[in-house]
Amino acid sequence: MMKSALILAAALVAAPTLAAETLVWSTDFETGTVFKTVGPFPQDTRTATLAGGSIQNAQSLPGFGTKYLRNSSTGETKFLVTGLGAHDSLRLTFDLALLDSWDRESDTRWGPDYLFVTVGDTTYQWAPEWPGTLVGRGHYAVNGSWQDSVYSHEFVIPHTGSDFLFSIRAGGKGFQGGNDESWGVDNIRLLANAVPEPSTWAMMIAGFGLVGYAARCRRAASAATA
Ligand SMILES: [Ca+2]
Ligand SMILES: [Ca+2]
Ligand SMILES: [Ca+2]
Structure with missing residues (x-):
């Protein structure tokens, strides 16, 4: 006994x-694909709705290689992973590019411009400056008149559900889009802490x-x- x-x-x-943290999804867009199946869950599916976003030449954006995903519209780019197996937390990392002249809340003529980022059940509303760790700032891409900024992000969230949404969209009364202000994303990695x-x-x-x-x-x- x-x-x-x-x-x-x-x-x-x-x-x-x-319990083991395992890669569910990663992309650097270098091969022109949004999803690369790596497991660990055999049943999971991945759906991307680019909504105005497209894979473009990264020019000299730091750490972005040759390709990234850029969206210069107010369309919501959604990445949905469904059918996740048993897990108790998720870790999402990605790099975000603030491209060209995002206008502040105090700018009543051209602003405000906002970025809305959804990670699981939470949506964040960011005004420039965006949060995250600044990777670099310079004249990297698109419109050479304005500086661009690249931020790296990491989210670790308790999560047990079978579906996970990561989405990004631009908005706000002053959002002009096009080559005036747009956003880009690259180096996305989603890891799950898988449990038996x-x-x-x-x-x-x-x-x-x-x-x-x-x-x-x-x-x-x-x-x-x-
Ligand atoms: Ca890339
Ligand atoms: Ca602007
Ligand atoms: Ca604006």
Whole structure:
């Protein structure tokens, strides 16, 4: 009885190490594709609605390689992953380019320009300057008259549902779009902290129990022959 309890305790202590952060989706747009299937869930599907966005030449945007996804309209670019297997958190990282002359809330003539970013169930409304870690600022792309900024982002969110939405759209009363203000995204990575399915748990605990039972039998047998 004591040994069974110890074996079960050992199984529970071992459990967290079984959870593993695994890549679900990554793209750098270099091959002109939005999604690359890498697992770990065999049933997951990925849908992209670009809504005015397109894969374009990255020019000299830092860290963007040769291609990225740019949207100069107010269309909402959506990346939807469905059918995720058992997991308890997600990590999303991406780089975002603020291109050309985004106008502030205080600018009543040309602003305000906003960026709306949805990560799972939360939508953020950002005015320039955007948050994130500044990767660089310079005359990188599109309209050479204005500076562009690149920010890297990381979101780690508790998440157990089967569907995950990442979307970006521009808006605000002053958003002009085109070559006046637009946004770009690149280097998207979604990782899931995968956890065993309940049926796997049952099998695992039963497995630990059997190992304990076999150990007890061996000890009993060696005691009998001593
Ligand atoms: Ca790229
Ligand atoms: Ca502007
Ligand atoms: Ca504007």
